[in-house]
Every structure is written in structure tokens, then in C-alpha cells.
Amino acid sequence: MNRNLLFALLALVAVSVVVMVSTEKTENPGIAESNIETQGSTISSVGLITDDRIINLEKNEPGNWLSHGRTYEEKRFSPLTEINKETVSQLGLAWQKDMGTNRAQESTPIVVDDIMYLTSSWSIVYAIDAKTGETLWRYDPEVPGEHARKACCDVVNRGVAVYEGMVYVGSLDGRLIALNAESGDVVWEKDTIIDRTRFYTITGAPRAAKGKVFIGNGGAEFGVRGYVTAYNAKTGDEEWRFFTVPGDPSLGFEDPAMEMAAKTWKGGNYWEFGGGGTVWNSIVYDPDFDNVYLGVGNGSPWTRAVRSPGGGDNLFLSSIVALDADSGELKWHYQTTPGDNWDFTAVQDMALAEMEIDGVMKKVLLQAPKNGFFYVIDRSDGDMTPGERLLKAHSFASVTWATHVDMETGRPVQNPDLDYTGQAQWILPGPLGAHNWQAMSVDVDAGVVYIPAQDNPLIYGMNEEWKKTGVLKRDPGGWNTGLEFGRLVQLLLDNIADQPTPKGYLKAFDPLTGEDKWVVEIPHYWNGGVVSSAGGLVFQGDALGMLKAYDKDNGEVLWEFNTYTSMLAPPITYEIDGTQYVSILTGSGGGDMFGGEPLPPVAEHASLTYNNFGKLLVFKLGGKEELPIPEVRDRTIPVQKNLTTDINIIAAGERSYNEYCAVCHGVLSKSAGAIPDLRRMNDGVNENFNKIVLEGILANNGMSSFSDVLSEEQVTNIHQYVKARAEEDRLQAAGEVEMGRLTWQDGAG
Numbered sequence: 164m165n166r167n168l169l170f171a172l173l174a175l176v177a178v179s180v181v182v183m184v185s186t187e188k189t190e191n192p193g194i195a196e197s198n199i200e201t202q203g204s205t206i207s208s209v210g211l212i213t214d215d216r217i218i219n220l221e222k223n224e225p226g227n228w229l230s231h232g233r234t235y236e237e238k239r240f241s242p243l244t245e246i247n248k249e250t251v252s253q254l255g256l257a258w259q260k261d262m263g264t265n266r267a268q269e270s271t272p273i274v275v276d277d278i279m280y281l282t283s284s285w286s287i288v289y290a291i292d293a294k295t296g297e298t299l300w301r302y303d304p305e306v307p308g309e310h311a312r313k314a315c316c317d318v319v320n321r322g323v324a325v326y327e328g329m330v331y332v333g334s335l336d337g338r339l340i341a342l343n344a345e346s347g348d349v350v351w352e353k354d355t356i357i358d359r360t361r362f363y364t365i366t367g368a369p370r371a372a373k374g375k376v377f378i379g380n381g382g383a384e385f386g387v388r389g390y391v392t393a394y395n396a397k398t399g400d401e402e403w404r405f406f407t408v409p410g411d412p413s414l415g416f417e418d419p420a421m422e423m424a425a426k427t428w429k430g431g432n433y434w435e436f437g438g439g440g441t442v443w444n445s446i447v448y449d450p451d452f453d454n455v456y457l458g459v460g461n462g463s464p465w466t467r468a469v470r471s472p473g474g475g476d477n478l479f480l481s482s483i484v485a486l487d488a489d490s491g492e493l494k495w496h497y498q499t500t501p502g503d504n505w506d507f508t509a510v511q512d513m514a515l516a517e518m519e520i521d522g523v524m525k526k527v528l529l530q531a532p533k534n535g536f537f538y539v540i541d542r543s544d545g546d547m548t549p550g551e552r553l554l555k556a557h558s559f560a561s562v563t564w565a566t567h568v569d570m571e572t573g574r575p576v577q578n579p580d581l582d583y584t585g586q587a588q589w590i591l592p593g594p595l596g597a598h599n600w601q602a603m604s605v606d607v608d609a610g611v612v613y614i615p616a617q618d619n620p621l622i623y624g625m626n627e628e629w630k631k632t633g634v635l636k637r638d639p640g641g642w643n644t645g646l647e648f649g650r651l652v653q654l655l656l657d658n659i660a661d662q663p664t665p666k667g668y669l670k671a672f673d674p675l676t677g678e679d680k681w682v683v684e685i686p687h688y689w690n691g692g693v694v695s696s697a698g699g700l701v702f703q704g705d706a707l708g709m710l711k712a713y714d715k716d717n718g719e720v721l722w723e724f725n726t727y728t729s730m731l732a733p734p735i736t737y738e739i740d741g742t743q744y745v746s747i748l749t750g751s752g753g754g755d756m757f758g759g760e761p762l763p764p765v766a767e768h769a770s771l772t773y774n775n776f777g778k779l780l781v782f783k784l785g786g787k788e789e790l791p792i793p794e795v796r797d798r799t800i801p802v803q804k805n806l807t808t809d810i811n812i813i814a815a816g817e818r819s820y821n822e823y824c825a826v827c828h829g830v831l832s833k834s835a836g837a838i839p840d841l842r843r844m845n846d847g848v849n850e851n852f853n854k855i856v857l858e859g860i861l862a863n864n865g866m867s868s869f870s871d872v873l874s875e876e877q878v879t880n881i882h883q884y885v886k887a888r889a890e891e892d893r894l895q896a897a898g899e900v901e902m903g904r905l906t907w908q909d910g911a912g
């Protein structure tokens with residue numbers, strides 16, 4: 164169809180939608196009537212978000228943010244200049260909105276004219292007046308509380324897609340839901356999950372293009388098989404599905420890509436574990452080639468020795484996969500970490516650009532995956548070897564698992580000294596990656612990428628059971644990493660002297676030369692995503708609760724604002740009626756809940772110090788709104804009653820705790836701030852401990868029953884371990900014991 168004709172037809176549809184809602188009184192009492200009455204004149208353009216409009220965003224409407232990474236290219240670079248190096252000192256809070264959550268917020272909003280669409284925790288969607296913060300409508304998909312346990316990294320959501328009059332959200336429990344952009348009413352809903360006995364989740368933002376909505380899922384830690392599905396944007400009918408790893412070969416293959424991929428998996432019963440390869444964050448549409456790129460995740464389990472004992476690359480784990488947008492057929496792939504052994508993934512944000520490389524203009528794809536190398540990939544169609552597709556690959560953080568990427572073969576060269584199948588090893592990066600989902604920003608004119616990077620090592624050691632028997636069964640209710648999580652704390656403390664220091668960075672990185680233009684160190688490693696602008700600024704929120712504007716030329720802090728809450732979400736910037744705004748969601752947690760309480764000297768971690776306040780903060784020049792200064796939270800640890808003296812009980816409790824509880828409540832039973840710290844359990848929680856863990860009486864909060872994996876005795880042991888940890892830390896804080904692991908042992912037995 165002719166594009167102009169299509170546009171005219173869509174305009175007609177949009178107008179009739181407006182007329183329809185204007186005359187129809189909404190039935191839903193939860194939807195603000197002001198939506199229709201006060202916003203009617205401007206809301207109509209929502210219906211007009213089309214491929215063409217997104218493609219021409221830069222030229223026609225620089226003030227909007229229409230797609231997840233702003234444009235289809237997902238550079239997260241704004242051409243706006245009102246807020247710039249000179250004016251930023253006048254930046255102030257314009258308004259704030261309490262999002263009613265203390266769980267992590269990870270959403271990138273979409274801004275269409277004067278409406279902002281975003282998600283909060285529990286996949287709840289908001290349409291907000293982007294000038295005032297007034298809620299136009301709110302949609303709660305009512306995710307069952309017990310589904311929280313099926314998520315590796317809390318009840319987070321990274322945003323919606325807005326397209327042709329609809330708002331699309333993936334709910335934590337795996338539904339793709341299309342809402343009317345005007346009213347928030349459900350238009351259609353699809354169950355995207357192929358196997359409800361497995362722990363699938365959706366936390367990523369759907370992407371929409373070519374009349375389709377694309378969505379993947381998460382769950383590789385629990386043992387699932389990854390795939391992405393394209394649905395018809397209007398009807399929700401399935402258009403295609405692409406699996407990222409092969410299933411049981413005895414059942415045949417879905418497509419030639421799976422037949423090819425299966426040859427790279429050797430031995431073992433990987434399909435029983437699921438294989439992994441979940442596409443939980445990055446899906447990018449490329450109008451230049453009409454491709455959809457998938458960022459594919461880690462293996463399930465993490466360790467290749469368990470899932471594919473005969474070796475092999477295990478396609479398409481940790482790969483960038485290019486599919487034909489219309490058919491879902493494989494066009495090409497590039498694997499960043501062949502045979503991934505470290506939970507490295509290639510799900511991090513991908514940006515599309517045109518860059519001059521060694522004198523030749525190339526259409527490139529840019530990604531900084533967890534493995535620590537920055538990839539510049541040739542995204543043109545056609546057959547290329549990995550070495551031909553790979554244009555540049557420099558490390559952007561501390562990397563020890565590999566020495567470099569071989570530019571001839573396009574493959575990383577592993578460090579043979581750090582093979583951990585025998586001896587446990589500290590390795591950089593660890594599973595949180597040198598860069599995670601917190602988006603980077605690409606500044607093509609400056610030739611740099613601003614990356615929220617980190618050094619965060621893990622001591623990788625093989626599972627003890629596997630070491631003894633050479634086999635491991637999938638645990639359907641727990642994490643399946645192939646590593647020794649049960650004894651992780653002991654392993655960590657036995658090797659503490661060799662631990663590389665964890666830290667965070669914001670850096671301006673030249674992907675072609677591998678040089679840092681500038682680097683700013685941040686004491687804590689788990690910080691927020693970034694946006695940069697033609698105003699010469701880079702914005703980032705960090706773990707210390709500071710939202711900062713950096714000079715993009717040298718990293719100098721030109722403005723800062725204390726939000727009193729740690730941040731992960733990427734800020735965005737937009738313009739309405741000639742006024743430029745910067746917005747940020749506050750609230751940390753997500754993938755780092757496992758890491759728990761930050762190590763000293765990072766006592767200033769904001770969410771730990773105050774609370775994990777889920778807010779939406781919006782700034783403009785001359786903004787005068789004030790943020791209340793919260794009280795410092797009471798972090799004293801109460802005396803524990805009825806603590807056992809039996810060291811065996813506590814040790815057994817520790818193993819179960821590390822396997823099932825640490826993922827959310829933190830290692831050493833120290834919470835990072837978003838989830839209750841079990842060392843501070845009150846009498847009520849203590850009395851009901853077994854009921855909470857086995858009967859799910861707090862399931863609505865996300866603390867569901869673990870009766871499928873834990874016995875009464877194991878729960879009692881966990882309870883004792885948590886109390887012992889509390890007592891140890893209480894005694895240390897009181898100066899009654901000097902230090903040391905499990906000082907309660909001295910008093911025990």
C-alpha cells in the first residue's frame with residue numbers, strides 16, 4: 164500500500180476512535196474522566212504512531228520519544244538543546260509522582276505529544292499527562308502475587324510499546340496485552356507462554372513495527388527454552404515464532420535454523436533443562452533491511468559442562484540473531500560468547516547506526532553485552548563469516564575470562580587459566596555483567612557511547628553434586644546454574660583475599676578505538692541507564708540516589724539532584740510546547756537483589772539508607788518543586804529468640820537459603836533495600852515463618868509458597884540460619900564480637 168494512503172487511512176481510524184471515546188462514557192470507574200474531556204484535542208495523534216512516524220521522528224518531532232530507545236535505532240540520544248551545559252544549573256524538579264511501589268522500577272517511558280506511557284512494578288501501566296503528572300488512566304494486569312517467585316530479578320517491567328492507537332505491555336506472568344491508548348481498556352490479550360509448568364516471565368518492553376508486536380520472555384535461570392513471538396498488532400493473532408535454542412531432537416525441528424543450531428549442542432539432555440536463550444530485554448527493528456534483531460540470553464544451566472557436556476557453541480545462546488521481520492526466518496547471526504559458561508547473554512540494548520569504519524561507511528549494530536567486549540557488527544544482509552561481520556570488538560570494562568576477540572575468526576579467545584570446571588575461580592565480569600540492561604546512549608557525532616559499566620566479579624565454582632556424579636537434574640522450583648550456590652558464601656569467604664574490587668563506572672567509550680574519552684567512577688556498581696543530548700549533557704541516576712548531568716565532553720558533573728532513592732531506570736528527555744523535560748523513575752533492586760547489602764564503604768546507598776521509594780520525577784528549567792527529605796531508616800537488628808546452638812542445623816539452613824531465598828533476600832541474609840531484610844523480622848514474622856514460606860500467606864506481596872521445593876524441616880533450618888546471621892551482625896554492630904564469619908558458632912554447641 165502507498166504510504167500516504169496508509170497514513171490517511173490511519174488518520175481516519177484515529178479520528179473515529181477519538182469521536183467514539185468522546186461520546187462514550189467510560190464504564191470503568193478506575194479511569195479518569197479527564198482523559199476524554201481535557202485531553203481530547205491532543206490525544207488524537209496517539210492513534211497515528213506508525214512505522215513512518217517513528218522512522219521520521221528525528222526530522223519531524225524531535226521532542227517526542229516514540230519507541231523504546233526513542234527511535235527504532237534505539238540510540239537514546241536526544242537532539243533537544245534547551246537544557247544544555249549553560250542552562251542546566253537552573254534545572255529543577257517540575258513535578259513528582261508517587262508510583263505506589265517500593266520495588267524496582269526499570270521502565271523507559273514513551274512520550275507522544277503531551278502523554279507519557281510507562282510501566283511500574285507488577286507490570287502496571289500508566290498514561291500520564293507529561294506536563295503535569297496527572298494520571299489519565301492506569302491499567303493493572305493483576306499479576307498473581309505468587310508469580311514473583313518465578314522471576315529471577317523481581318517484579319520489574321521495562322516499558323510499553325505504543326503503536327497505531329494501542330499500548331502493548333507484557334505482564335510478568337507472560338501475557339501480551341493490547342490496550343486502547345485513549346482509554347486503557349483491554350483490546351486483546353494473548354498467553355505467550357508455551358509451557359505453564361516452567362517458570363517463564365516477561366519483564367521486557369514489547370517492540371512494534373510492520374503491523375506486528377514482538378515479545379520474548381525470561382526464565383533461563385529456572386530452566387526454560389527461549390523464543391520470540393510476533394503477533395498481529397490489531398488482532399493479536401500469532402504471525403510467527405522463532406525459538407532461540409533447539410528442543411528435544413527426537414521430536415524434530417521447528418525450522419532449518421533449529422536443525423542447524425542443534426548440531427552445536429553435544430551430549431547431555433539440554434532440552435530437559437530448557438537450554439535457555441531467553442530474549443528478555445532487547446528486540447530491535449531495522450527499517451533499512453526490514454530485519455528484527457534479537458538479543459539472546461544465557462544458557463540453562465549457565466555451565467556448558469552440564470547442559471552440553473560434549474562442548475559446542477550452543478547456538479543461539481548469547482547471540483545477536485537477525486530475522487526477517489515479516490516471516491521470522493533466520494537471516495544471520497553473530498554469537499558474542501560461544502558456548503557461554505558465565506551467564507553472559509547478549510540481551511543488552513542494541514543500537515543501530517551508520518559509522519565510518521576504516522574509511523568506509525557501514526550500517527552497524529552496536530552492543531555492549533555482559534561479557535565486557537563492545538561489538539560493532541556489520542548489519543547488512545548476506546552471508547558473512549563471523550570474522551567478516553565483526554568490525555570492532557574492544558573491551559570496555561575489566562575482563563579476565565577472555566584475553567581478546569580474534570578479529571579473523573570473530574571469536575573471543577578464552578583465558579585458559581580461568582577454566583573453573585576444576586578449581587573455582589574469580590572471574591570478571593560476573594553474572595551481572597560488565598554492562599546489563601541499563602541502557603547505554605550512542606552519540607554518533609562525538610564518536611562515543613556512554614556506558615553504565617561495572618566491575619562485578621563472581622567466584623565461579625562447579626556444583627558439588629555434579630563434581631561427584633557428573634550429572635545434575637533440573638530443579639523445577641529453583642535456580643539451575645550448574646554452579647555451587649549452596650556453598651557460595653563459604654567459597655567466597657575462603658577466597659576473599661583474591662576478590663577483585665566491585666565498582667561502577669560511567670564512561671564515554673570510543674567503540675572504534677576502544678579508548679575511553681572519560682571515565683567517572685561510582686562507588687557502587689549497580690547504577691542506572693543513560694540518555695545523552697545535543698545540549699552537551701549525559702544524564703544518569705546512580706545507586707547513591709544522585710541524578711547527575713555530566714558534561715559529555717569531559718565527564719564533569721554540571722548538575723546534580725538528590726532523589727534519596729537508588730536508581731536503575733534510564734532517564735529520558737522530551738519537549739512539550741517549547742519546554743524541555745527530563746524524567747526518571749526511582750527505585751533499585753532487579754538483578755542485584757542477590758548481591759544484597761552493598762559492601763563498605765558504600766554506606767551511602769540511598770535505598771538502603773532511606774527506603775526504595777518508587778517515584779516518577781520530572782525536571783525542567785526553573786522547576787521549583789521540592790522533594791521531602793526522608794527519614795533515615797532504623798537498621799538496628801533485634802535480639803533473636805530461640806536460636807539453636809546446633810551448627811549443623813544452621814549450616815543446612817544456609818545451603819537451602821542460598822539456593823532458594825538469597826536470589827531476592829540477598830546473600831548473608833542482607834537485603835539490598837527493596838525486599839524485607841530478614842535479620843529484622845519482627846515477632847509476628849518469626850511466629851509465622853513456616854506459614855509464610857510453606858503456606859504462602861504473604862503471596863500477594865510476591866512471597867509465595869515454597870512447599871513444592873522445601874520441607875518443613877528445611878524451612879525450620881532456614882529460619883535458624885537467618886536468625887543466626889542476624890545475631891552475628893547484631894553482636895558485631897554492638898562491638899561485642901570483633902568480626903568474622905558466623906561468630907555465633909563460638910557460642911554454639
Ligand code: CA
Nearest residue numbers: 383384461506
Ligand atoms: Ca541470566
